[in-house]
Amino acid sequence: MKFIADFHIHSRYSRATSRALTIENLYKWAQLKGLQVIGTGDLSHPGWLEEIQEKLEPDGSGLFCLKKEYADAVQSEICKACRQPLRFMLSGEISNIYKKHGKTRKNHNIVFLPSFEAASTFQAALERIGNIRSDGRPILGLDARDLLEIVLETDPQAHLIPAHIWTPWFSLFGSKSGFDAIEDCFEDLTPHIFALETGLSSDPPMNWRISALDRYTLVSNSDAHSAQKLAREANLFDTELSYHAIFDALKTSNSERFLGTIEFFPEEGKYHLDGHRKCGIRWDPKTTLEHKSICPVCGRPVTVGVSHRVEVLADRPEGAMPESAAPFYRLIPLVEILSEGCGVGPASKRVMQSYEALLTQLGSELAILLDLPVEALEKAGGALLAEGVRRMRSGEVIAEGGFDGEFGAIRLFEAQERESFALQTGLLPGLQSKQRSRRKKSVSASVASGQASRPVPPLFNKEHGVSRKKNAYAQETDSAAETDSAPSVLQAGSEELLAVLNPEQREAVLCSAPTLIISAGPGTGKTRTLTHRMAYLVKEQLAAPEQLLAMTFSNKAADEMIARLKDLLGPRIAARILVKTFHAFCAMVLRERGDAIGVKQNFCICSDRDRRSLLKQLYPDLKKKLLTQYLDGISILKNRVIHAGDTEAVDQFLPQAREKHQDFFAAYQAYERALQERQLLDFDGLILAVVTLFEAFPEILSEYQQRFRWISVDEYQDLNAAQYTLLKRLKGPALGLCVIGDPDQAIYGFRGASREYFLQFRQDFPDAVAFHLTRNYRSTQLILNASHQVISHASDPQAMELWSDIVSRSRVEIYEAPTYKAEAEYVVHEIEKMLGGTSSFSLNSGRVEDDTIETRSFGDFAVLYRLGAQSHALSEAFQRSGIPCQIVGQASLYEHNEIREILACLWLLHNPDADFYDDQVAHPLETRAFLEELRPICSSLRVADLVGRIAEFCMARRVATAASKQEDRIKALLRRAVPFETRLQDFLETTALRKEIDEYDPRAERVTLMTLHASKGLEFPIVFMTGCEETILPYQRDGKKLDLEEERRLFYVGMTRAQEKLILMRAKKRFLFGQSVHNPPSRFLNDIEDALKAIRSRHGKGAFKRQREHPQLALF
CATH class of the missing domain: 3.40.50.300 (P-loop containing nucleotide triphosphate hydrolases)
Known part of the structure; x- marks a missing residue:
């Protein structure tokens, strides 16, 4: 079956589109135009997909048809001569803006899906990445290669075609933000690209000049932003009317099934030539090169158009035609032909009346422009119309190339010719026409060649002997692939390790004093200096990796330090160095030796929400504001190393607490007892417990002093009293201590931190040597x-x-x-x-x-x-x-109820006696039984597998509300669990100790x-x-x-x-x-x-x- 398809369109949910873009209006105009298949456009927009699902139904072939009740409502608006079956295909354009290979890339891609289920899956995947609700063509900070990967994972029959591949700003090969080769964009997934959309500003002959494109099917679509713009470019097929058959034809480029394309005259595209719209400069590529791309009016670079960009990448001369070339047909929209004939605007009442009369009498627009004999057109519409269509079909047009966002103009007649035809026979007999003299639009003196009549090249005269030489961008790609990666810095020795440091950093790294304090302003390389010092100690065998301890304030900072140490020392040696946050270090110590003070090895760490829940259980009548004050007060006391039993210290540091509520001190004590009974520790209690352990058992402290001979501390200005006390305990007389920070970046006083510990460091450690880093690598x-x-x-x-x-x-x-x-x-x-x-x-x-x-x-x-x-x-x-x-x-991922329930189950697996978490699961008895079945294999399962099994169990027992969002959050938790392999305890601790910056x-x-x-x-x-x-x-x-x-x-x-x-x-x-x-x-x-x-x-x-x-x- 022969049919015409236009796959790339938009809905009213896209920016700068017609509000009249409804399913019914598309159904009507597609038939008036002569299309049998159109894309839905904007499949990623939830509102549009909802409307699509309401009004369309699957036809069993992967395509969709308008439901009868909606089709009947609009049928009277479609003239009988144009009526024919119409199918919709799920499609949508995605805007990708991202940085790759040191340059910002902006390219658009069309996605095709075979089912509503696939569309819902695809939407969910994109919504995890960015905002898909503000624009029918969503803007995502997503690599186009990664978008293709998501498409392929969505459904085996999902496909992606790069859109309008030559547009300067938003395309695969665009001069402003594109690539020089498809492989640079899609990398390993390039084999999944089988077709390219030429766009309005280029046509097949322009694309034929690049041999690297021979293996791709060239498609053309309207990219319509209003229903009337449908079919200005389209595709011709002779296959069965099904999703699979259409894409099979595109993949194989079978000339018997894919019959070619309908094309805009490329000069009419708004980026065909080079130039500056505001300055009135319009150039061909040769003129641009003569002016070194600089506008003579404003002195800025001109916008390089499609013709110029093709010229840069071409490895064939003009007129070359590969053997795989498909036919194409250049058309001018019927309303534009009528507009020129009538001498009025294309949206005028007179033109639209003529348009409707022709369609009623002759059939669809594409039939008129492509198929009907000129004699039939002359009989129905007059000599002027017939001659205009004849000239269009033979390529006898007058072209003014578009440039810098301004559409070009294609004319069929000189003014005097039009008047002559009108006087002889008129336009559309039976319709009176008043010809108005129109001043001929002058062509800018800067317009280059390409404005004259341009005949259609012979489509079937296969030329041979075209140059097949390898082009420059392919050579660059090959040479880049052959380059070996550089060896890591440390492998070349300590001197090379030190060579990347400036004199101030180098002096600090080489210092042999046991105690150092480094004042480092913002952007001066704090992490680099600290990690290079640690690497130098190991490299020079001044310390074994196991003797090094680095403490940070966030998981993010710890991860960055570990990554740098891996680069400097290699993964195996770096893995032997302990890098932890203060709280993670204390959790490790308590699991190793906490039993000495009654802390069980499998204790649980409660979150801020858990703390609030626990105190609320103890004091159900406590008002929200006072509850918050109590919890803040408890945190302050713990950070100042004040225990619940130290009444005198409580009164000293919180003199107003008893005035506000007489029971605060009792509440602190009750809270601590509740934590102990439930085998819980809160965030602030971790450090307090270790300080208590070291004070009560000096021999345990000595073990850790012997174990960690060199301690490094990042962001020292942010220490609170508890952390300061911990470090003072750990720093034995024979230990090395290096701290780094900036007192002018001390911003956590409200949490109990004090910059005074930084300022008094040399009083605490009189033998300390001070260094200053003053060279900033960040800011102007x-x-x-x-x-x-x-x-x-x-x-x-x-x-x-x-x-x-x-x-x-x-x-x-x-x-x-x-x-x-x-x-x-x-x-x-x-x-x-x-x-x-x-x-x-x-x-x-x-x-x-x-x-x-x-x-x-x-x-x-x-x-x-x-x-x-x-x-x-x-x-x-x-x-x-x-x-x-x-x-x-x-709102943190971990604050959502379904995530809290999964984490509660994991804590119960970790510690069956932590009955506090029973209150956080929907069905405690049933959940406990499930977890007991899971427990025997728990240690051998990956954390991600545990999360998956528990999530499946919990969700099956939950009421389905906002199920898709819950599923997305669970997938996010699964992704975070993957790196932990089978280390459940590490996963739970990392989750419990996350800070805002870690998000x-x-x-x-x-x-x-x-x-x-x-x-x-x-x-x-x-x-x-x-x-x-x-x-x-x-x-x-x-x-x-x-x-x-x-x-x-x-x-x-x-x-x-x-x-x-x-x-x-x-x-x-x-x-x-x-x-x-x-x-x-x-x-x-x-x-x-x-x-x-x-x-x-x-x-x-x-x-x-x-x-x-x-x-x-x-x-x-």
Whole structure:
């Protein structure tokens, strides 16, 4: 069966599309156009898929038809001559924006699926990655290769075709962000690519010039953003009408089944030629090269179009045709032919009446343009129409090439010709036509060749002898593949190990003193110095790997240190070094020797939510606010090494506790007893228990002192009293201790941390040698200068003058928004602008300049804020924009009920006596019986397998609410369990001891939204700091004393996260905690000298005004 198919379209859920894009409207217009198969478009959008499932039904072949009740409702709008069976295919376009091989890549891909079940699975997979609800064509920070992998895993019959492969900004080969070879994009999965979409700005002959594309079937689709644009490009088949048959024809390129394509005239595509739309410059590739790609009007690089890009990659001359070439037919939409004939716009009433009359009399648009004899057209529509179609079919057209986002123009007649035909016979006999004289549009003097009449090349005159030489980009790919990876640094010896260090770092690494303190400002290489010192000790045989202990404050920091040690020493030696967080180290000690103080080896570690549940069980009538105060008070006491039985110390450190509630002390004691009875330890109790153990049993302390002869501590300025006491115990007279940190980044005073331990280190250890790291490898010198000015205003400044050889003219930008919502919108707008646009809409709407030259990816941006409540407006703005983001510190995975139940089961497997967790499972007796069956094989099963089995058991007994989201969360837990193999205890401890920063995923191609506290230790090329206002930054809690110095240090930490660009923002009006407030600008902004600032503000709707570079801040 012969039929025509258009696979790539959109729904009304995509940006910049018609609101009339409904299933019924597509059904109607597809038949008017003459299509038998169309894509649904936008299959990844939940709202559109829901509508598809409501209105379409499977036909049993992998395709879908409109349900009868919906088809009947629209049937009267389709003229009888056009009516024919229509099938839908599940399809959708995905926008991938990510960084690869050192360059930001933006490419679009079309996905095809054979069933609703596959579509639901695919949606769920994408929603775990990014926002699929804001745009029918979702923007994902996902490598195109990984998207293909997801497609292949979704269903064996799922397929992916790269879309409009030559578009400059958003395509596989695009000049702005594409690749030079398909293999560079899809890597090992390239064999699964069998077809390529040419796009509107290229046609098959242009693609034939690249021999590497010979093995792919070239397809063409309309990429319609309105139903009327359907079939402007399409595909011709002669197969059975089924999903499998269509793709089998595409995979095999069988000329008897895939009959070729219907093409736009490529000159009409909006990126066919090079140029600058705003400057009126339109060039062919030769002219562009003559001008070295620089626009003579504005001096910026011109937008390189498809013709130019093809010329760069081509290894064949123009006119070459491979043996596999399929026929193609260039068409002009019927309304455009009628529009030119009538001398009025294509959407005018007169043109549409003529269009409807022709379809009613002759049949579908494609039949008129492709098949009907010219004589029949002349009889029905007049000589002008007949001659226009004849010229179109023979390629006798007048072309003005599109460029830089502006569609080109294809004309069939000169003005005088049209008037002549109209006078002779008119257009459409029976319909009166008033010809209006139209001024001939002049062609720019800069328009190059290609504007003249261009005949269709002979389709079936197979030419031989075409050059088959290997092109340049293929040679580069081969040579890259042959390059051996460089050996690790340490394998070349200690000298090479030290060679990567600067003099300050090298001096610290080589120091032979037993006790070191290293003051290291932000970005000066703290982790590098610490790990290189440890590696040097091992390499020079000054210490055995087992004698080294490194302690950090987060799992993320520990993982990074382990990874660096593996690079320096190799995995086997690095595995012998103990790198733990303080709390993980203490958990290890308690499992090894905790029995001496009554702590059983299989104790459980309770989460913050478990702590709250436990205290609530003990005091069910305790109000929420007081419950929180009690738990905070208990944490403070434990961090100050104060036991529940130490009444005097409690009164000393919490003098107000008894005034607020007489039973606080009793509550602390009851809480501790409840923990012991249930074989639980809380987060803060881990360190307190080990300090108690070492004090009570000096011989056990001695064991660990003998075991760990060299101790390294990261972020020493963040120690609290309990951690400080622990280190003082561990540091014996013969032990080596190296600590590193920055007192100006001490920001955890509210948790009991004190920078005083850093400042008094040399009093505690008089033999200590001090070093300073002052070279910054992260930020520009200007950012360092500005941040130093802020921190140097502290009451007791400790700040070192940092220096960097990274120079930039970019000042610290200070932006004032009228409202907090405008602040959020500005962040989104600026990110979109710096990305160079996230969609064609960004470019065409003027939101983004076409000549943006920065190559950014989503992961380059961080948006920081003082309070979690500030994230709501930002999150909403990102949601609306479709820009993918990760919000660090949002509801943790482990807070969801189904995850808590699975973890409770795992704790019960680990410790059957921990009956506290019985309350966290839905069916305690049934669950206990299930776990007893599992227990005999528990130790031999991988943790991920245990999670899977328990999840299956629990979910079968749960009421199915939001099942897909629960399933996604369980899959996330499974992924986190995989690295632990069979180490259940390690998995449970890591889970229990996770901090906010551990939720940050640096591999995610998303904008990061996080609190200033969570940002510590991270870096981003571009940083937005929002809420730079009094009462927010510095934060003034109601009824509490302002800790101005810690807030200043927090501001400093935020500023020094920025590598290249820093934007400090404030809103005149903000709604926070249920109140509308007008805050003055933060006092910290005044600390930055005017010469380092560039102030911007918003004036009126949508108008951004850049003020002079350094006005007084009073302008706010």
